[in-house]
Amino acid sequence: MECDLNLTATEWSGFQKYTQMKKQKELKGFINGSWLDLIVWLALILFFYIGFTYVGSVHYPTAILISCIFLIVIGLWFWNLIRLKRALAPSEQGPFLGKHHYLFDEAGIQLKGKGYKRCNDWYSVKSIERGNGMIMLFIDTAQAFIFPENQIDDIDEFMKNINRRIVGEEYKPEKISR
Numbered sequence: 001m002e003c004d005l006n007l008t009a010t011e012w013s014g015f016q017k018y019t020q021m022k023k024q025k026e027l028k029g030f031i032n033g034s035w036l037d038l039i040v041w042l043a044l045i046l047f048f049y050i051g052f053t054y055v056g057s058v059h060y061p062t063a064i065l066i067s068c069i070f071l072i073v074i075g076l077w078f079w080n081l082i083r084l085k086r087a088l089a090p091s092e093q094g095p096f097l098g099k100h101h102y103l104f105d106e107a108g109i110q111l112k113g114k115g116y117k118r119c120n121d122w123y124s125v126k127s128i129e130r131g132n133g134m135i136m137l138f139i140d141t142a143q144a145f146i147f148p149e150n151q152i153d154d155i156d157e158f159m160k161n162i163n164r165r166i167v168g169e170e171y172k173p174e175k176i177s178r
Helices: 009-027 034-055 061-089 155-166
Strands: 002-007 098-105 108-113 116-120 126-133 134-138 143-150
Touching: 002 143, 009 126, 009 134, 009 143, 098 155, 126 155, 134 155
Parallel strands: none
Antiparallel strands: 002 098, 098 108, 108 116, 126 134, 134 143
């Protein structure tokens, strides 16, 4: 089976969002969850309530100055996140964006793109996942072959072929993992 795709920055962004959400769900626990946030905020409220009750008055210019400093620090943190996302975006001259030719055979997945050739055996595929309008064949934690569903003619036939080669059985629509 062969497949020709044209990957754009939209697919890259969708893949990044998917992997970020997937990792956040995997790392979710009491420490990373909203319960700890709630407890910390309640403790801060209680601390400031008790502090203001015993002090009796607040020097408002100092409180406004400290609040502005904290708002500037928080604003810079968000600005740096946006800058980091832009810095990690794929280059127009890089291998991610553009046309890709996939060949699926018994040897594995052969990929040919702008300036590179790659071959992975079927055992290197750790899981198959569908989300954000894409089919992703993960070969590592955050590295996958990406197939936009809108560029695949027959998605069910595509999934049957991939699943037969990886798992050795017919396609079932749920997530497939090794």
